[in-house]
Amino acid sequence: MDLVLRMTVVFFLILLVTRVTGRRELGTMEPFDLIMLVIIGDLVQQGVTQSDYSITGTLIVLATLAVLTVATSYLSFRVRPLRGLLEGEPIVLIADGELIGANLRRERLTVDELRAEARQQQIADLGDVRFAVLETSGRISFLQDRAPLGA
Template sequence: MDELLRFSLSPLELLVRGTAMYWFLLCIFRFVLRRDFGTAGVPDLLFVVLLGDAAQNGMIGEGHTLLDSAFLIAVLAAWNYALDFLAYHVPFVSRLTDPPALLLAKDGRLVHRNLRKEHITPDEVESALRSEGLDGLARVRRMYLEPDGKFTVLKRR
């Protein structure tokens, strides 16, 4: 029980590690990641997951130096930036990192193959239509599932 209630590192070292990693990560998020997390793609989400693991080693220690973790995070940030840059300039890379919008409804009818592909129920479609102020598919020209997970509805005139 004594081992559970003791510091394995000095509180001052934990304070310095935690503070340094907080400010380093804040700078990474501010200057590398996109401003709106609603537009985060798969590479951005992967970056955030890996970032958490890399930062944990820097804050807790476990035989890794703060510089090791900061360097690893910088490498991950560089890859994230490089993929965003390439996706903007090279259409092939964009298709790999960001899925295209998926057609869910066309001319008032559901595209069931695409609903099954994404495991979207007709109830979820109806809910999205209600949030757009529509009470059914009759006024829908096209409905898409966007790469960020949001629904877009194009109404009939």
């Protein structure tokens, strides 16, 4: 039972940390971020299992993780008010070609980073963007006013 309790606490701690760090940071992984994830995984494993290296302990922790993952997914699907808390909401970064500075600051996203994302989607000028939305996955969706050049 101790393993189930530990895994439950760690699960919700990880959920909280991912919500606090922001989806933009989670959407773009740098090598340092990958290394940090591996280290966090090792620390979490040690905190959850302590010195229990048994197959039974591993199965209990994995089963608890699976049940919690499915439960939060189900709750997010069935209980609409929880969806924003568990998954987040899309955030509009550009509306009718105008940057929404408050939302950029809230997500710690610079205009240069937004321009770089636009360039990766073949958009040269942010003024041509009708809407730019930071999705819950950390990706940015762009909707343009006009057809791109050469179309």
